[in-house]
Amino acid sequence: MQHVRVKPMMPPGHVRTPHYLRGKIGVIERSLGAFPNPEDLAYGHAAPALPLYRVRFRLGDIWGEDTPHPDDTLDAEIYDHWLEPADAP
Amino acid sequence: MPHDHHDHLSPSGHPYREDDDTPLSYWQTMEIAVRELLVEKGITTPADIAAQIETMDARSPANGAQVVARAWTDPAFRAELLADASAATRDMGFDIGPLNLIALENTADVHNVVVCTLCSCYPRNLLGLPPDWYKSRAYRSRTVREPRAVLAEFGVTLPDTTTVRVHDSTADMRYIVIPARPEGTENLSEHELAALVTRDSMIGTGLAKLP
Amino acid sequence: MGGDAAGPVPTDQHDFSLWEKRVDALMIIGSAKGYFTVDGLRRVLEDMGKDAFESMTYYERWIASVNQNLIEGGAYTTAELAEKMDEVAKRGATYGDAAQAT
Numbered sequence: 001m002q003h004v005r006v007k008p009m010m011p012p013g014h015v016r017t018p019h020y021l022r023g024k025i026g027v028i029e030r031s032l033g034a035f036p037n038p039e040d041l042a043y044g045h046a047a048p049a050l051p052l053y054r055v056r057f058r059l060g061d062i063w064g065e066d067t068p069h070p071d072d073t074l075d076a077e078i079y080d081h082w083l084e085p086a087d088a089p
Numbered sequence: 090m091p092h093d094h095h096d097h098l099s100p101s102g103h104p105y106r107e108d109d110d111t112p113l114s115y116w117q118t119m120e121i122a123v124r125e126l127l128v129e130k131g132i133t134t135p136a137d138i139a140a141q142i143e144t145m146d147a148r149s150p151a152n153g154a155q156v157v158a159r160a161w162t163d164p165a166f167r168a169e170l171l172a173d174a175s176a177a178t179r180d181m182g183f184d185i186g187p188l189n190l191i192a193l194e195n196t197a198d199v200h201n202v203v204v205c206t207l208c209s210c211y212p213r214n215l216l217g218l219p220p221d222w223y224k225s226r227a228y229r230s231r232t233v234r235e236p237r238a239v240l241a242e243f244g245v246t247l248p249d250t251t252t253v254r255v256h257d258s259t260a261d262m263r264y265i266v267i268p269a270r271p272e273g274t275e276n277l278s279e280h281e282l283a284a285l286v287t288r289d290s291m292i293g294t295g296l297a298k299l300p
Numbered sequence: 301m302g303g304d305a306a307g308p309v310p311t312d313q314h315d316f317s318l319w320e321k322r323v324d325a326l327m328i329i330g331s332a333k334g335y336f337t338v339d340g341l342r343r344v345l346e347d348m349g350k351d352a353f354e355s356m357t358y359y360e361r362w363i364a365s366v367n368q369n370l371i372e373g374g375a376y377t378t379a380e381l382a383e384k385m386d387e388v389a390k391r392g393a394t395y396g397d398a399a400q401a402t
Contacts, residue, residue: 014343016260018206020233020303032189035261042343044336044372052260059255063234063303072253074233077260110394116360117319117395122384123367124322126376133329141325206302208342209358218316218324222309224358230304242309257302 002028004055005086006078014042017082021074025089026057029075037079051080061089144184148217152183153265154286156215157297158279160192161270167194174265178215188214193256194267195293200247202240202293203256203264204232210258212265216291223292233257243294256293266290268297319395320359327366335373344368 008023016038032054036047055078060070127133156178160167170177174190190212193201205211206229211219222228232239236253240246247253256264268290274282277300289295316324331337344365345352352361371378391398 014339014346016207018233018257018259018302020206032262038260038337038339038342041337041339044340054262056254059234059236068235069237069249069253072236072255074255074257076257077262079260110396112393113389113395113398114360116356116363118385118388118398119367119381120319120323120326120363121388121395121399122381123363123370124326125388126380126384127326127329127370130376132333132335132375137329138322138325141328142321145321145324145328204302208345221313221358222311225310226301226304226353227306227309229301230306231309233302239309 001088003086003088004028004053004078004083006055007082007084009082013039015039015082017078018076020062021055021057021076021078024057024062025086026055026061029054029056032077035079037081052077053080053083054078055083145213145218148214150216150286150288150291151283153212153216153288153291154283155279156181156183156192156265157267157286157291158283160194160267161274161282162279167267170267183215185212185214188212189262190215191262191264192267193254193264193293195269197269198250199252199254200240200245200293201254201256201264201266202232202236203258203266204229205258206230206233207257207259210263212263214263215265216288220288240294243289245294245296266293268295271297271299274300316359319399323359323363323366327362330366330370330373330375335375336369340369340372341365 003025005025006021032052034049035052037050040047054075057074059067059072160170170192174192175188178185195201209219209224233255236255285298287295290297345361388398
């Protein structure tokens with residue numbers, strides 16, 4: 001189980017990393033291969049392909065342990081440059 | 090002039106919203122202007138636009154229902170679908186274009202539900218255009234935070250022993266839920282099984298119908 | 301939007317009107333021809349801000365974004381759009397009348 005943290009960055013402009021996941025820790029569910037970076041495509045630029053991962057988070061790790069059913073999960077696709085290694089939460 | 094609405098039935102047999110008879114809006118004016126400019130510039134043709142509309146109209150949840158019914162009855166296909174859903178649906182003959190599809194299987198222990206919090210990503214090249222509620226602020230906001238409350242509004246109540254897995258379509262993948270096969274359907278044909286598979290059951294906000 | 305508090309999920313459903321289907325088709329065609337990507341569509345939708353989500357319908361927002369992306373992509377100019385919209389608006393009071401030329 002490889003734990004990763006979504007970087008807590010807050011740039012302007014079009015990014016495909018939801019606000020509610022920034023700074024949250026999950027595990028890589030699977031690698032999806034490389035896809036053109038939407039942050040470049042959004043402005044009509046040539047886009048390098050970046051590794052894309054499905055990252056699985058516990059709802060308790062996103063919303064706090066007092067959330068109903070904290071062991072339910074949320075999977076999202078996150079690009080490599082938004083992820084950093086992390087310890088288990 | 091009078092408008093003959095019989096010329097304006099969608100393939101589903103429902104009338105289009107009667108926009109022909111409502112006052113022309115600014116945004117409708119823009120649509121007409123953009124479309125005509127693209128034709129005048131040689132970028133597209135009226136026939137291409139009509140063909141694109143026909144292509145999208147022909148896509149419907151019935152396509153996905155066939156995929157699900159095949160997965161319920163053919164173990165090899167099910168395995169292929171779970172491994173590479175794009176390839177498996179193309180092998181069935183569906184023209185899904187560049188769609189990157191992942192199939193999510195519901196079981197006794199796991200219930201999957203799909204949302205796009207950033208916009209309205211949906212496997213439109215297989216299932217057609219998404220329902221209005223899928224694009225609503227309420228669905229997009231709440232499903233990632235209180236999925237069971239949202240599911241309950243759709244009439245789906247799950248035991249605590251079932252894990253809910255929410256899938257936020259944030260990037261390049263699109264998702265189809267393979268609902269659990271209802272009990273008592275052992276003797277049904279693939280065709281009969283497909284009739285049990287609703288659109289909502291493939292988004293995860295519903296279950297397959299009972300026979 | 302993800303995680304925000306909100307009321308019950310609305311259940312009303314409408315069949316798409318012809319002008320909405322045309323907007324959808326123009327998005328597919330415009331991106332297939334290389335004038336923009338779905339990411340450009342989303343960028344402009346987001347830049348329109350939260351008010352637009354409440355005050356405009358889904359395909360109203362889409363045609364606004366498709367148009368801006370096509371202008372940015374060089375398909376036509378703002379001046380050409382202005383002239384064409386003015387001409388279209390003078391054709392009649394309803395969508396049916398104004399769209400008759402095509």
